[in-house]
Amino acid sequence: MTRILVTGGTGYTGSHTCVELIQEGYEVIIMDNLYNSTDVVLNRIEEITGVKPKFYKTDLLDIEGLRTIFKENTIDAVIHFAGYKAVGESVEKPLDYYENNIAGSINLYQVMKEFGCKKIVFSSSATVYGDPQSVPIKEDFPVHTTNPYGTTKLMNEMILEDIAHADEEWTVLLLRYFNPIGAHPSGLIGEVPNGIPNNLVPYIARVANGQLEYLRVWGNDYPTVDGTGVRDYIHVVDLAKGHIKAVEYALHHHGVEKINLGTGKGYSVLEVLHAYEKACGKELPYQIMERRPGDIATCYADTTKAKELLGWEAQYGIDEMCKTSWDFTEKNPNGIV
Ligand code: WQD
Numbered sequence: 217m218t219r220i221l222v223t224g225g226t227g228y229t230g231s232h233t234c235v236e237l238i239q240e241g242y243e244v245i246i247m248d249n250l251y252n253s254t255d256v257v258l259n260r261i262e263e264i265t266g267v268k269p270k271f272y273k274t275d276l277l278d279i280e281g282l283r284t285i286f287k288e289n290t291i292d293a294v295i296h297f298a299g300y301k302a303v304g305e306s307v308e309k310p311l312d313y314y315e316n317n318i319a320g321s322i323n324l325y326q327v328m329k330e331f332g333c334k335k336i337v338f339s340s341s342a343t344v345y346g347d348p349q350s351v352p353i354k355e356d357f358p359v360h361t362t363n364p365y366g367t368t369k370l371m372n373e374m375i376l377e378d379i380a381h382a383d384e385e386w387t388v389l390l391l392r393y394f395n396p397i398g399a400h401p402s403g404l405i406g407e408v409p410n411g412i413p414n415n416l417v418p419y420i421a422r423v424a425n426g427q428l429e430y431l432r433v434w435g436n437d438y439p440t441v442d443g444t445g446v447r448d449y450i451h452v453v454d455l456a457k458g459h460i461k462a463v464e465y466a467l468h469h470h471g472v473e474k475i476n477l478g479t480g481k482g483y484s485v486l487e488v489l490h491a492y493e494k495a496c497g498k499e500l501p502y503q504i505m506e507r508r509p510g511d512i513a514t515c516y517a518d519t520t521k522a523k524e525l526l527g528w529e530a531q532y533g534i535d536e537m538c539k540t541s542w543d544f545t546e547k548n549p550n551g552i553v
Contacts, residue, residue: 224297226253232456249275276320286331293335306365317368352518394448394478398537399544406544408551435507444485448478448516451532461526478517495538
């Protein structure tokens with residue numbers, strides 16, 4: 217059985233990917249420091265799949281802990297999700313982000329090299345494109361980051377590219393996610409942000425369940441369909457399935473590939489809000505505010521490469537994304553506890 221180490225596997229995208237991996241017949245080992253998640257997710261994964269993955273509560277900064285995982289298990293490939301991911305927090309605490317997301321990741325790559333594990337799928341982000349020159353965004357577009365979080369994603373991409381160029385036995389897939397939203401149809405796993413959500417859909421979810429009063433719409437004077445920001449929202453289950461295709465590719469190829477994982481379709485803030493109103497059956501209050509510093513007007517993917525190289529394309533639409541998000545929120549008003 218092919219064994220995959222999933223770092224950050226109790227997190228949002230990680231847990232959904234573990235479910236798909238198990239259902240595809242892979243053996244999954246999860247490593248997480250539980251800084252941004254709970255090990256209750258392991259029970260939820262078992263409820264969905266019938267399998268409770270082997271778990272190591274380990275921090276990327278604990279290199280001996282990483283070695284223990286590789287000593288005790290023969291790992292065929294790694295999917296690396298673990299890392300801090302709040303844009304605003306990264307601006308306030310850059311050193312924490314560079315230590316955890318860069319020094320921590322280097323520990324992982326070092327231990328992979330020591331144990332001859334040379335296949336990795338890395339959780340990157342469309343944020344590496346900065347404010348794109350045009351849309352849809354292709355993988356060969358210029359990269360430019362505007363916050364420490366995005367810079368740690370780009371730095372990891374560059375480090376992994378250099379590792380693969382120095383040793384052609386390595387396979388490196390750099391998956392650039394657009395905006396993951398939604399939840400598993402079981403309603404057992406989903407997005408559980410810490411504190412007041414920065415991202416749009418988790419915030420809307422809390423307006424819908426009464427925990428927050430109204431949505432603040434950050435600007436309606438952008439050059440878009442209705443003046444509000446346009447993004448490429450992708451269902452987290454579609455994203456997870458993209459990782460299965462990426463692992464399959466990595467197990468049979470060498471070299472480095474950068475791949476956009478998006479739907480290729482953009483939705484505005486107000487279009488998402490109205491889709492969510494349909495999903496929850498309520499009118500959701502909002503107020504137009506000033507633009508949020510650092511925001512761009514429009515961002516959505518060119519999905520050609522994922523389709524041609526991986527044979528993958530997103531299946532779910534915005535209504536399903538909002539429906540599963542609302543279903544998870546209703547079932548887990550206080551998160552996964
Ligand atoms: C989406 C749109 C906001 C909240 C970020 C990260 C990116 C990736 C996805 C990890 C924008 C508007 C939002 C709110 C609003 N994360 N908005 N009111 O900024 O596109 O991307 O999350 O990889 O790296 O940068 O996502 O959900 O914050 O914003 O009006 O309360 O919703 O202005 O137009 P973003 P977002």
